[in-house]
Amino acid sequence: MKRKKIANIYLFIVFVILYAPILYLMIYSFNSGGSMHSFEGFTLDWYKEVFDDTRLLIIVLNTLVIALLSAAISTILGVIGAVAIMYVKRRQMKNTLLSLNNVLIVSPDVIIGASFLILFTIVGIKLGFTSVLLSHIAFSVPIVVIMVLPKLQEMGSTLIDAAHDLGASNWDVLTKVVLPFITPGIFAGFFMALTYSLDDFAVTFFVTGNGFSTLSVEIYSRARQGISLSINALSTLLFLFTIVLVIGYYFINQKSSRPKGLGVRK
Template identity: 45%
Template sequence: MVNKFESFLTKFYLIIVFIFLYTPIVTLMVFSFNDSKSMANWDGFTFKWYGELLQNDKILSALYYTILIAVLASVISTIIGTITAIGIHNMKKGASKKLLLNTNYLPILNPDIVTGIALMSLFIFLKMNFGFITMLLAHITFCIPYVILSVLPKLKQLPQNTIEAAQDLGATYFYAIKKIIIPQIKPGIFTGFLMAFTMSIDDFVISFFTAGPGVTNLSIEIYSMARRGIKPEINALSTLMFIVVLILLLIVNKKQMVGGKAFEKTK
C-alpha cells in the first residue's frame, strides 16, 4: 500500500512539473491560431499569421541571420572544442590541467552581460566594424566551453593508453585520433554541437552588444518588438521552431534506440 502511494505521488509530481514547464509553450501555440492580435481574447481559428509570417521581411531576415550564425558558430566551436578537449584530456594531471579546466568554466559561470561588454570592448579596441563577423566571433567564443564540457566526459570513459596502443600497432597519432578516438566520442561531440546550436539561437545579451547595423537575430528583433507589442507572427514562428526541434529530438532518440538494439544483438 505504501509503495503504491509513493508511486502515485511520484507520478503526480512529474505530471505537475511537466504541466508547469509546457503550459506556456502550449498557450503560445494555441494563440498562434487566434484570429485576434490580442492574447486577451479568442476571436476564432485562423492560419493567417503563418501566411503573414512568410511576408514579414524583418522577421525572415532575423531568422536567416539567427540560423546562419547558429550553424556556423556551432560547427566551428564543435571543431575547436573537440580538439581542445582531446588536448586537455591528454595532459598530465597537475596544476596546468586544473587551471585550463577552471578557465573553461569562467565563460559559463560569468554573467552574459559581463561577457557581452568584454567582447564589445575587445572589438572596439581592435577597431572592428560591428556586424556579422563580430556577432559570429562572439557566439563561437561562448559556445566553445559547452562543447569542451560535453566531450570531456566521453574521453574519460575511454580505456587509458588507447592512443599508445594504436601507435604500437603502427598507427600514427592523428590516424588514431581520427579512426579510434573520434568515432567513440561521437555522442559527446553531437551533444556539444546541439548545446552550441541551442545556446547560439537562444542568446540575446551577448548578441545585443556585438551586433551591428543591418545584422540582427530573432532575440534582438523580438526585444525591439516588445516595446510596441509582440506580433502574432512571432507566435507562429515560435510554434514552427518548437515543432522542428521536437521532430529532430524524436529522430535522434529513434536512431539511438535502433543503435542500442543493434548493439545488444551483437553481444
C-alpha cells in the same frame, strides 16, 4: 511507493510550469481575434504574415547561418580543446583548464555580452555579422568541451596503447580510434551549440549592430512595440525548430551508441 508518487507529481507540476506559457503562446498564434484575451477562432493569417515579411525571412537566414557556422567552428575547436585537456598530465594544470572552461558556462550572459561589446569596440571590430559569430563561437566552445570530455574519459588509455602496440601512428590513432569513439559526444556538442546559438538573446543583443539582427533580438524588438500575434507565430516556429533539433540529436545519439553486432566466423 508513496515517495515515487510524490516525485512524479512534483515532476508533473514542474513541467506544467515550464511548458504552460509556451503552450498558451502557441495556441493563441492561431487566434483570429488578434489578441491574447479571448480565442475567437482558428486562422493561419499570422503565419502567413510571418512568411510574407521579406525582412523577417532575411533575419531567419542570418540566424541559421550564424547558428550553423558557430556550431561547426566551435565543435572543431571544442574537440581539439577536449583532447588537449585530456592529455595534460599535470592534475593541477588540468583542473585549472577545466575551471576556466566552466567559468564561461556559468557566467551570466549579460556579463559575457558586455565584455564582448567592450572588446570589439577596443579592437575595432564593427558590430554585425562578424561580432555575433565570434561571440557565439566563444560561448559555444566550452559547451562542446563539456560534451566531449566524458567520452574521452570513458575511452581511457588502454585502447590507445593497444593501437600503438599494433603499429598505428599518432594520426591513425586520432582519426581511426579516438574520433570514432567520441562521435556521440561530438554530435551532442554540435547540437547543443546549435541550439544555444539559435536561442541566445542576451549576448547577441549586446554585439549586434545596425542592419544585422537575429530572431531572438527581432522577437524582443517586436514585443516592445506592442502585442501582435505574429510574434506568437514566429516564437512557435522557433520553438518547433528547436524541438526538431533535439529529436534529431536523440535519434542520432541512439544510433551511434547502439552496440554493433559481432560477426561470428564459421
